[in-house]
Amino acid sequence: MDQSRGDRLVEWDLVVVGLGYVGMPLVREAVRGGMRVAGLDVDPGRIARLNAGISHVDDISDGEVTTLLAQGFRATSDERVLAAADTVVICVPTPLDEDRRPDLGAVIGAGRTVADHLGPDTLVVLESTTWPGTTEEVLRPLLEKSGLSAGIDFHLAYSPERIDPGNPVYELRNTPKIVGGVTSACLDRAMAFYGKLVEQVVPVRGTREAEMAKLLENTYRQVNIALVNEIAVLCDELAIDVWDTISAAATKPFGYQPFRPGPGVGGHCIPIDPSYLSHRVRRLGQQFQFAELAQQVNDRMPAYVAERAARLLHRHGRCANGADVVLLGVTYKPDVADGRESPAEPLARRLDAAGARVSYHDPLIDEWTAGGVPVRRVHDLEEALDAADLAILLQPHRSFDLSLVATRATLVLDTRGVLPPSDTVERL
Numbered sequence: 001m002d003q004s005r006g007d008r009l010v011e012w013d014l015v016v017v018g019l020g021y022v023g024m025p026l027v028r029e030a031v032r033g034g035m036r037v038a039g040l041d042v043d044p045g046r047i048a049r050l051n052a053g054i055s056h057v058d059d060i061s062d063g064e065v066t067t068l069l070a071q072g073f074r075a076t077s078d079e080r081v082l083a084a085a086d087t088v089v090i091c092v093p094t095p096l097d098e099d100r101r102p103d104l105g106a107v108i109g110a111g112r113t114v115a116d117h118l119g120p121d122t123l124v125v126l127e128s129t130t131w132p133g134t135t136e137e138v139l140r141p142l143l144e145k146s147g148l149s150a151g152i153d154f155h156l157a158y159s160p161e162r163i164d165p166g167n168p169v170y171e172l173r174n175t176p177k178i179v180g181g182v183t184s185a186c187l188d189r190a191m192a193f194y195g196k197l198v199e200q201v202v203p204v205r206g207t208r209e210a211e212m213a214k215l216l217e218n219t220y221r222q223v224n225i226a227l228v229n230e231i232a233v234l235c236d237e238l239a240i241d242v243w244d245t246i247s248a249a250a251t252k253p254f255g256y257q258p259f260r261p262g263p264g265v266g267g268h269c270i271p272i273d274p275s276y277l278s279h280r281v282r283r284l285g286q287q288f289q290f291a292e293l294a295q296q297v298n299d300r301m302p303a304y305v306a307e308r309a310a311r312l313l314h315r316h317g318r319c320a321n322g323a324d325v326v327l328l329g330v331t332y333k334p335d336v337a338d339g340r341e342s343p344a345e346p347l348a349r350r351l352d353a354a355g356a357r358v359s360y361h362d363p364l365i366d367e368w369t370a371g372g373v374p375v376r377r378v379h380d381l382e383e384a385l386d387a388a389d390l391a392i393l394l395q396p397h398r399s400f401d402l403s404l405v406a407t408r409a410t411l412v413l414d415t416r417g418v419l420p421p422s423d424t425v426e427r428l
Contacts, residue, residue, distance in 0.1 A: 011084035012038045022161040023091035024057045025172045029197045039075040050075040082117035089125045111142035118146040123155040131280040135207040151183035157190035158207040160214030166336040176200040180210030218273035224259040226294035232261035243417040263415040264301040264343025266332025271341045302343045306350035321355030326388040329395025330362045337364035345370045385409040
């Protein structure tokens with residue numbers, strides 16, 4: 001089954017570097033397409049679990065991992081698999097550091113590792129979200145330390161990931177794939193690769209355009225969520241039902257797309273990606289004011305929810321200090337077991353600082369901390385509602401009995417607008 005590529009033996013059609021929520025859907029689609037796939041990761045526990053048929057990604061079941069293994073997939077920490085790869089796709093995390101600056105440590109580490117084993121005519125694609133210019137200014141020099149030149153001896157491209165965890169409609173195959181190459185030949189090679197995996201490949205002028213497209217998508221969401229969050233605050237001051245207002249505006253069949261308020265933004269994309277764009281703009285001596293202002297608005301929402309919670313308790317004769325408050329759903333989005341950048345954490349810290357006794361109920365999160373301090377988990381929803389002076393609905397997981405929340409809780413602050421308002425239920 002092995003094939004030659006130049007003077008080297010190709011054992012793997014694809015090696016995916018980074019087996020997280022981006023890498024594993026790519027593995028699954030490539031295996032489905034008949035490719036021989038290996039996954040390279042630095043986490044030995046993750047590798048062991050995958051090779052035992054245990055998934056750590058919400059959208060991929062244990063059974064699917066077992067099927068992938070039966071079809072030849074292997075997870076490993078052995079970098080030598082790269083030397084026998086026809087295509088290498090880098091899907092490593094790109095978080096922010098403590099000062100909210102881009103942290104490309106994982107990309108740099110992956111680039112060095114790939115360079116150590118890079119063979120001629122290999123296609124290397126970066127999928128990690130990053131600032132425009134990263135592929136050519138950061139990754140390319142690292143790879144060319146191998147002695148090979150991008151666009152001449154090997155192919156280099158960028159294709160932003162568009163994975164939406166928990167989305168039941170759009171997955172990798174039916175989501176258009178943007179691709180930009182360092183050269184036209186690199187673009188052709190990358191398009192041929194992705195054309196085997198997805199229904200539509202969208203070529204762009206270069207890697208910078210592809211990198212910028214990803215940041216534009218999520219900055220658009222950040223800005224519009226901030227707009228509607230600020231509208232929600234104003235509607236509260238004006239005694240206007242923001243949810244009714246949004247529903248009415250959404251009836252316009254053109255020129256308007258509804259966004260909905262919430263307790264803040266979370267996950268890897270919306271709270272982080274605009275900071276990568278701001279970082280790049282600051283290097284030009286300018287400011288990206290829209291993104292930075294939107295981030296400030298969304299970052300204030302947990303404090304605003306804590307304020308609304310205190311006001312609701314006060315109107316019903318209670319004080320936040322000493323109140324039992326349970327947070328319902330502490331992940332960053334519904335039905336996804338991922339707490340990265342969840343607004344639930346700063347909210348819990350605010351409530352704790354106000355003297356509230358905070359607990360949480362979330363069937364997707366076994367253990368949870370806020371500011372490094374463990375938060376008590378209540379396993380049973382009824383028990384959680386009975387014991388709390390106030391329940392704050394942050395994520396309406398499908399597993400939640402929302403009618404029970406509405407009728408059994410003493411007081412509810414609904415930050416998602418999914419419960420009918422009543423004497424005991426207040427919507428954000």
